[in-house]
Amino acid sequence: MSLSLPGEWVRHERTIMFWPCRESMWGSFYGEVQDESARVANTIAQFEPLTMVAADEAGAEVARRRLTAGVDVRVIPMDGSWSRDNGPIYVTDGERVEARHVVFNSYGERHAKRDRDARAGATLAEQFGHRVQKIDVVMEGGAIACDGAGTLVATEHCVMNPNRNWHIDRDTVTQRLLDGFGLERMVWLPGGPLFDRGPTNSDGHTDLILQFVNEDRALLMAAYGPDDPSADIHATNRDILVKAGYEIIDVPLVATIHHGDQTVIGSYLNIYLCNGAVLIPVPGEDTETDAEAVRIIGGAFPDREVIPLQMRAHPVHGGAIHCITQQVPAVSGEVTE
Numbered sequence: 001m002s003l004s005l006p007g008e009w010v011r012h013e014r015t016i017m018f019w020p021c022r023e024s025m026w027g028s029f030y031g032e033v034q035d036e037s038a039r040v041a042n043t044i045a046q047f048e049p050l051t052m053v054a055a056d057e058a059g060a061e062v063a064r065r066r067l068t069a070g071v072d073v074r075v076i077p078m079d080g081s082w083s084r085d086n087g088p089i090y091v092t093d094g095e096r097v098e099a100r101h102v103v104f105n106s107y108g109e110r111h112a113k114r115d116r117d118a119r120a121g122a123t124l125a126e127q128f129g130h131r132v133q134k135i136d137v138v139m140e141g142g143a144i145a146c147d148g149a150g151t152l153v154a155t156e157h158c159v160m161n162p163n164r165n166w167h168i169d170r171d172t173v174t175q176r177l178l179d180g181f182g183l184e185r186m187v188w189l190p191g192g193p194l195f196d197r198g199p200t201n202s203d204g205h206t207d208l209i210l211q212f213v214n215e216d217r218a219l220l221m222a223a224y225g226p227d228d229p230s231a232d233i234h235a236t237n238r239d240i241l242v243k244a245g246y247e248i249i250d251v252p253l254v255a256t257i258h259h260g261d262q263t264v265i266g267s268y269l270n271i272y273l274c275n276g277a278v279l280i281p282v283p284g285e286d287t288e289t290d291a292e293a294v295r296i297i298g299g300a301f302p303d304r305e306v307i308p309l310q311m312r313a314h315p316v317h318g319g320a321i322h323c324i325t326q327q328v329p330a331v332s333g334e335v336t337e
Helices: 023-044 057-066 115-128 170-181 231-243 287-299
Strands: 012-018 050-054 072-075 089-092 097-103 132-138 144-146 151-155 185-189 210-212 217-221 247-251 255-259 262-266 272-274 277-282 305-310 326-329
Touching: 012 023, 012 272, 023 050, 023 057, 023 272, 023 277, 023 305, 050 057, 050 115, 057 072, 089 326, 097 115, 115 132, 132 170, 144 210, 151 170, 170 185, 185 231, 217 231, 231 247, 247 287, 255 287, 277 287, 287 305
Parallel strands: 012 050, 050 072, 097 132, 151 185, 217 247, 277 305
Antiparallel strands: 012 326, 089 097, 144 151, 210 217, 255 262, 272 277
């Protein structure tokens, strides 16, 4: 059996997170971002082992004070906090795991500090003793989703954006991704919602709009009403996925977050599946909308504990729970709890 990218619902050996660094990037939200990261990490640690990576020893010391005893805290120089995007991406054959490492240019060269982040994922995998293979495509881990049965989904507006893969065509990107992740089929969606295309956003990461439940079913962002400016994009994404053979569970909701005069739109679908639970980001402002999102998403995972976690600061820079986590799949014989 060859190595391939599994579905995120398979059993994990552990979760990887990066402790928030660079207060200059987060500004007044820095303390709240640390609170949210600690809350997510300590929740996951109830279900599976967790490794938290800090940029320096000072950050590691703060993390140790904030995290549950037993969390593995280590130091790797970096400048970001989104382990989904520049952390190692794991393939497995059920008996062993290997890491895949894509080319990270900090979201289309949006940020000047990116060299350390571009190396962080591979460095961590090597510390774990895992073989690392580079996939020569410029992108982030949040730009893709896998059905666990040989198909990879990505958004063209992100992966094929001229600020990333200007130098190669879509067919070349497709083949490199399929070969690197051990997969057979590529499904391209046109893009994510318009609110994910600003200067602090990702150009349409897949993990804001799509989460696979299993090999055949997926949760998908849908228009929240006739005035949703992204309604046509959502409809096209849905048509493509239905034609690809998936049963779709529509999530016609967005999370609205107010910070003074600033209004931030976030995604309820930036969820994380850990062993035995599903973690769902909720802002905590519109409790009725939060409850409906938890009902729809939680209902897709009847065998998991459903845990809503308040996320208000991370969405300012376009992410939530899925963006700050990365799973390492378990292999035969590993103890995961």
